[in-house]
Amino acid sequence: MEYMGSKEYWEDKFANRSDELLNPERSLIENISYFKKGSVLDIACGDGRNTIYLLNNGFKVTGVDFSCEALERLKMFADRNNYFVDTQQIDLSIENSLRDIGIFDNIVINHYRLSKEQLSGIENNISDEGILFMSGFGYKHQTDSKIRKDDLFQPTDFDVLKKSFELIKYSENQDDRGFFVTYIFRKRKES
Ligand SMILES: C[S@@+](CC[C@H](N)C(=O)[O-])C[C@H]1O[C@@H](n2cnc3c(N)ncnc32)[C@H](O)[C@@H]1O
Numbered sequence: 001m002e003y004m005g006s007k008e009y010w011e012d013k014f015a016n017r018s019d020e021l022l023n024p025e026r027s028l029i030e031n032i033s034y035f036k037k038g039s040v041l042d043i044a045c046g047d048g049r050n051t052i053y054l055l056n057n058g059f060k061v062t063g064v065d066f067s068c069e070a071l072e073r074l075k076m077f078a079d080r081n082n083y084f085v086d087t088q089q090i091d092l093s094i095e096n097s098l099r100d101i102g103i104f105d106n107i108v109i110n111h112y113r114l115s116k117e118q119l120s121g122i123e124n125n126i127s128d129e130g131i132l133f134m135s136g137f138g139y140k141h142q143t144d145s146k147i148r149k150d151d152l153f154q155p156t157d158f159d160v161l162k163k164s165f166e167l168i169k170y171s172e173n174q175d176d177r178g179f180f181v182t183y184i185f186r187k188r189k190e191s
Contacts, residue, residue: 138181
């Protein structure tokens with residue numbers, strides 16, 4: 001599975017990128033107004049194109065990834081803008097690896113398919129009425145050797161969230177890169 005990839009695959013990919021930061025995800029820009037003021041946990045943040053965008057927009061951001069190269073590059077991009085970014089090297093394939101990360105007002109998961117086990121625990125990491133933003137290749141995306149069926153968001157992935165979250169927006173988008181879906185959930189207020 002190259003898209004989700006092994007650690008070696010991603011270390012190598014980030015080590016060979018240029019010093020230019022990629023543009024933030026279009027869907028994140030389009031939906032930033034849904035976010036709750038405060039903090040963001042960027043899960044599988046990579047080298048931080050979305051993290052930096054969120055810092056630019058006044059959020060306090062923690063970026064999590066298993067790639068040391070990615071996190072070093074993120075820190076470099078943050079330094080260039082005089083931003084502080086908290087980074088944590090975490091392997092998301094390890095059960096409960098997010099358990100002690102803390103509580104955030106928003107969580108972003110962009111182009112990473114979190115396991116159902118991790119997703120079912122995510123309610124513990126988000127404040128009341130906090131936003132869970134997830135975007136990536138969706139169920140209709142044409143698979144190939146890099147992006148396989150296992151990498152695609154499936155409509156049933158998020159059934160585990162129904163009890164604690166309300167789906168406030170769902171969108172599909174087809175462009176030259178493929179078929180994308182975006183889910184925006186809001187955590188229900190505890191009564
Ligand atoms: C397709 S990139 C997306 C990066 C970023 N979210 C973005 O939108 O630019 C997938 C990211 O997931 C990270 N990743 C893959 N498997 C992981 C794992 N088991 N634990 C933590 N991070 C992982 C990779 O290092 C890479 O940064």
